[in-house]
Amino acid sequence: MPDGSGHMQPFLDQALADSASVPGAKVDWLADLRGRGASIYGDRGLPGRRDEYWRYTNLNALGKNDFELANGGPAVDVPALPHRAVAELASYRIVFVNGRLRPDLCVLDDMPDGVLIAGLGDMIAAAPDRLEPVLGQGLDLHEMPLAALNTAFMRDGMVLFVDAGVDVDKPVHLVSITVPGETPLMLQPRHLVVLGDAAKATLIESHIGSDEGAYFNNLVSEISIGEGAELNHYTFQEEGPAAVHIAATALNLAAAATYDGFLLQSGGLIGRVETRAILNGSDADCRLDGIYLGTGEQVLDTTTYVEHVAAGCRSRQVYKGVLDGKARGVFQGKIHVRPDAQQTDGHQLSRALLLSPRAEIDTRPELEIYADDVKCSHGATAGELDAEALFYLMSRGIPAEAARRILIEAFVGEALSEIRLSQVAEDFSAHVRNWLSANITVNTAD
Amino acid sequence: MALLEIRNLHATVDDKPILNGVDLTIDAGEVHAIMGPNGSGKSTLSYVLSGRDGYEVTDGEVIYDGKDLLEMAADERAREGVFLAFQYPVEIPGVAGLTFLKTAANALRTHRGEGELDAMDFLKFVRGKAEALDINDEMLKRAVNEGFSGGEKKRMEILQMAVLEPKLAILDETDSGLDIDALKVVSDGVNALRGPERGMLLITHYQRLLDYIVPDRVHVLAHGRIVKSGDKDLALELEAKGYGEFMEAAE
Ligand SMILES: Nc1ncnc2c1ncn2[C@@H]1O[C@H](COP(=O)(O)OP(=O)(O)O)[C@@H](O)[C@H]1O
Ligand SMILES: [Mg+2]
Numbered sequence: 001m002p003d004g005s006g007h008m009q010p011f012l013d014q015a016l017a018d019s020a021s022v023p024g025a026k027v028d029w030l031a032d033l034r035g036r037g038a039s040i041y042g043d044r045g046l047p048g049r050r051d052e053y054w055r056y057t058n059l060n061a062l063g064k065n066d067f068e069l070a071n072g073g074p075a076v077d078v079p080a081l082p083h084r085a086v087a088e089l090a091s092y093r094i095v096f097v098n099g100r101l102r103p104d105l106c107v108l109d110d111m112p113d114g115v116l117i118a119g120l121g122d123m124i125a126a127a128p129d130r131l132e133p134v135l136g137q138g139l140d141l142h143e144m145p146l147a148a149l150n151t152a153f154m155r156d157g158m159v160l161f162v163d164a165g166v167d168v169d170k171p172v173h174l175v176s177i178t179v180p181g182e183t184p185l186m187l188q189p190r191h192l193v194v195l196g197d198a199a200k201a202t203l204i205e206s207h208i209g210s211d212e213g214a215y216f217n218n219l220v221s222e223i224s225i226g227e228g229a230e231l232n233h234y235t236f237q238e239e240g241p242a243a244v245h246i247a248a249t250a251l252n253l254a255a256a257a258t259y260d261g262f263l264l265q266s267g268g269l270i271g272r273v274e275t276r277a278i279l280n281g282s283d284a285d286c287r288l289d290g291i292y293l294g295t296g297e298q299v300l301d302t303t304t305y306v307e308h309v310a311a312g313c314r315s316r317q318v319y320k321g322v323l324d325g326k327a328r329g330v331f332q333g334k335i336h337v338r339p340d341a342q343q344t345d346g347h348q349l350s351r352a353l354l355l356s357p358r359a360e361i362d363t364r365p366e367l368e369i370y371a372d373d374v375k376c377s378h379g380a381t382a383g384e385l386d387a388e389a390l391f392y393l394m395s396r397g398i399p400a401e402a403a404r405r406i407l408i409e410a411f412v413g414e415a416l417s418e419i420r421l422s423q424v425a426e427d428f429s430a431h432v433r434n435w436l437s438a439n440i441t442v443n444t445a446d
Numbered sequence: 447m448a449l450l451e452i453r454n455l456h457a458t459v460d461d462k463p464i465l466n467g468v469d470l471t472i473d474a475g476e477v478h479a480i481m482g483p484n485g486s487g488k489s490t491l492s493y494v495l496s497g498r499d500g501y502e503v504t505d506g507e508v509i510y511d512g513k514d515l516l517e518m519a520a521d522e523r524a525r526e527g528v529f530l531a532f533q534y535p536v537e538i539p540g541v542a543g544l545t546f547l548k549t550a551a552n553a554l555r556t557h558r559g560e561g562e563l564d565a566m567d568f569l570k571f572v573r574g575k576a577e578a579l580d581i582n583d584e585m586l587k588r589a590v591n592e593g594f595s596g597g598e599k600k601r602m603e604i605l606q607m608a609v610l611e612p613k614l615a616i617l618d619e620t621d622s623g624l625d626i627d628a629l630k631v632v633s634d635g636v637n638a639l640r641g642p643e644r645g646m647l648l649i650t651h652y653q654r655l656l657d658y659i660v661p662d663r664v665h666v667l668a669h670g671r672i673v674k675s676g677d678k679d680l681a682l683e684l685e686a687k688g689y690g691e692f693m694e695a696a697e
Contacts, residue, residue, distance in 0.1 A: 391498050392536040392590075396550035396606065397524035397557070406549070410540030410589075 008063040009045040011186065012038065015152040018069070023155055024124040033136045037151025044145040051145070056330040056362045057272050057301045062244060067186035067216050069153065072100030076179040083206055083236060084430070085423035091173040091204070092117050094158050098178055099187040101156055105175075114163035114199075117172060120190055121156040131159070134194055138222040139250030143276065143305075147248040150220040153188035157219075160203065164196030164226065171202040171421065178240065180213030189219040197226040197254070203233045204424060209240030209267065221249045225257040227281060232260045234424045238431070239267035241296075247273045255281025255310065262419055263290035264428050265300050266435060272301035272330075279306070279313040279341075286315040291412050291428075293435045294327030294359070301330035304348075308341035308371075315345070320415050321352040322408055323359035324439050334366040337374055344374040352382040353411050355404075355440075405436050447512060449474040449645040450495075450614055455506035457494050464490045466670035467506070472614070472645040479648045479656055481681060482667035483689045488649045489533055491667070492618045495647075496530040497523050510614065524550075525557040527613030531603035531620050533649075538590035543602070546590050547572065551609055575608040579635050596623035604635040615639065616647045621655035633658030653685040666692045 015038050024030045046063055047054035078097055081087045094117055095105035101119035108117055123131055141148040158174050178187065195201055209215065217239060225231050239245045245268040253259055265271045277286050292300040300323075306315045321329040331350040352361040365378035385407050393403035412432050419425040450472040457465040464487045472478050482488050494501045495508065497520030508515040515523060538546070552562040563571065576586060579601045591599050600620050607615055617636065621629055636659050640646070648659060656664070656678060664680040665672045666689070673692050674680065684692075 386538075387499065388536050389538045391520060392532070392538065393546070393550075394519070394521040395496050395498075395524055395530055395532075396546070396610065397521055397553045398546075398550050399521050399553065400519065402549065402553070403521070406541055406546070407538070410538065414540045 008048075009042055010063045011067065011149060012042055012152075014069060015149070018153070023121055024128060027124070027128045029132050030124065030128060030135075034152050034154070037141060037148045040141045040148035041145055041152055044148065047145045053274075053303055053332055056328070056332075057270060057299055059244070059270070062216055065184050065214065068183045070099035070178070070185040070187045070215070072098050072102070078105065078177055078179070079208065079210060081175065081206060082208060082238065082431070083427040085426040086173065086204055086206070089171060089173075089423045091171045093173045093175060094119070095175045095177070096156065096158075096189060098180075098185060099156060099189055112166065112169055114166035115168055116159065116161040118159045119156055120154070120159050120192065123159050124155070130161070131192070134222070134224065135192060136222075138224050138252050139220070139248070139276070144248045144274065146218050146246050147220045147250075150188045150190060150218050150248070154190035154220075155188070157190035157192065159191075160193045160201070162195045162199040162201050165198045166196070167200040168202070171204055174203065174205045176205070176207045176217070176219075178209040178215050178217060178243070180210070180215045184214040184216065187215065187217045187219070189217070191219065191221040193221065193223040193231070195225045195229040195231055198228045199226060200230045201232075202421060203231060205233075205235040206238070207236060207245065207267065208238050209243050211240055212242065213240065214242040215240070216244045216246070218246045219248070221247070223249060223259075224252045225254060225259055227254040228256045229254070230258040232420060233262070234419070234421065235261070235263045236427070236431070237263065237265040237267050237271055237273065239271065241267070241269060243268040245271045249273070249275045251275060251277040251286070253277065253279050253281065253284040253286060253313075256283045257281065258285045260287045260420070261289065263302070264431060265290065265292040265302070266294070266431065269297065270299045270301075272303065274303040276305045277307065277315065278309060279315065280309050282310040282312045284310070284313045286313070288315075288317045289415060289418070290319050291415050291432075292319070292321045292329060293432065294321065294329055295324040295439050296327060297325070298327045299330065300327070301332075303330070303332040305334045305336065306346065308335070308337045308344040308346060311341055312343045313341065313345070315347070317348040318415060319350050320412055321361065322355065322412060323352060323361060324355040326356070326358045328359070329361040331361070331380070332364040333378065334368065335376055335378065337369040337371050337376065339370045342371050342373045344371060344376065346374070346376040348378040350380040353408065354382060354384055355408070401440060405440050408436060408440070409433070448472065448509070449511060451509040453507050453509075455494065455508060456504045457490060458502050458504055459490065459500060463504075464670050465494065468667075468670070468672055470665065470672060472647060474613075474645055475642040476662045477640060477646040477648060477659065478663045478665065479650060479661040479681065480665050480667050481650055481653075481684055483693065484651070486667045487670040488667055489618055490670075492530055492616045492649060495616055496520060496528060524610075525554055529607050529610055529612030529615045531600075531607060531615065531617040533618040533622070535591045535599040535603055537592045539592050541590045543588055543590050544569070544572065544586050547606060547609055550606070554610055572605070572609060576605055578638070579605050579608070580631055581605055597625065597628040600624060600632055601628070601635075604632055608635060608639060613643060614645045614647070616649070618649045619651060620648075621650055621652060629655070629658060653681045656681045668693050
């Protein structure tokens, strides 16, 4: 449905029609926030080639389909979590099926004082005042048109509040399961994480979907980390093969805060994860790492923007991709150093392994630096498996496919070795092995 | 029947002729040395025999153990018992040396119809061989060749050979870059593997190695052809006279 300016704004009518009946419709600040989201999205439309950071990831398919807003719907059979080690880990678990909280699947007993884990929908109904100072505060909707769309629709998601000084005793596991029916589904989850000063938490996210059926998961996470607080954040993006997964994460770090993020992307037909990290307080530490595994006609896009506002902060990004078939990888990363951010230490590295001649990577690293006393770097490599190493392995009797596999596992293994939570590392490795088994034919017998 | 028979072997790299008619026969139980100046085609011969991509055989044939060697892929040749100790062993970050060696050993065992060794048995087996080569556990634990000195890499090559127990071992300048103590260790390792079933092709630039590993035959390679063959005394003659006259003979 193009408007006068010729761009597409699918979903907008639905959001507007919905605005009177949505939970919290009568809460003024919330209605205003949703309205602002609708109007920014209305102005911008679905991002496309004219948008600087959307050149490589085409969303036109979204405009052609009719998507129905997911609302939990009838009880569906929920597939088992593919992450065995994490599933067995003692954790607080909050589960969403088709976009809505499923209290029956959650494990949220005995939460310690100072920790709140709840559904956003419940919070809107019961305690909107607690949301007002934070919801929508951590991100610039003009920079993220689909986060604006999410804002227009938002009604459920996870709220994680940790009071100052509290160390959450177990990891928090956010599980999103999507099982679409005949009609393609649209999900607009909104997650909110606020750590008070010196608080500590570990958050694991699993995004999984059933094998069939199209859906559009457009999620937004606002994460705010207080002074000296620490968040370890691990994400599995393993959506169904016909899914479009668009995630926007807005990170705000106060002085001496630490964020350690690791993302595994391998699901969806299109997967795009954009992280905007703003280092507001001095001496903050931000790590954004990840691996992506693409095959078939997948497009997997990692977009980062790290803004050093305060002095003496460190940021480090290492992304590694393995692309087979006709898959396309996108890495766009920008480090922006403001004039006051002296002694910034900012590094970024993108490495891609192309296993097939038709696989492709588009890389766009950027440094924009306005302070003079900084250490910043970026680097990008893309290439095939090292022929010398391959020959060396084969010259010892290791079959070609097994040798390829050994080298690919080594390539991603380096990144996985830095993950601190062993269960997460184990599940990431298992996923990589399964992916290789499914996509690389291994022939050990001759 | 000869273990290895190379007949009139011609090979090119990027259309450039490097081997120009190599003839060489090695019987089981024999150690042959190939000597020759830099650039004469020694490494090329070793790569053609082990099946590296990019080397095109334009004429001739190689019969190994009664089979057409050139028909086989590199990994197949290795499983059939061909081993190359590289002149420049390859560093492979992120691949644990022990895991690599175990994968290789088990691929060979499976091929021979023997059962695979589990991690514990394999470690014991390797440790036994490593000790004789002055290779400690710390070296075994590292990634393949990563951060090793030149001499350490050469010792690791010999360890791999000892573990994989090839029928035909090709050692490409295993002596280069070794000090006298390391040369002794490596030579002892190689000599320990000499046996009636096994053939060896020692490629070297210097006569020195042949004091420690005494060959049955010595060949001089120049301009991609064997221009002279003899017994171990040929190496001494070469050492005294240099390659000059052989080079001229090959022109
Ligand atoms: N990959 C290659 N591409 C082009 N020329 C090569 C390549 N490998 C070897 N050569 C050339 O082939 C000749 C023989 O090289 P090599 O077999 O390495 O000799 P040696 O081991 O006896 O020193 C040299 O002239 C060398 O430059
Ligand atoms: Mg050489």
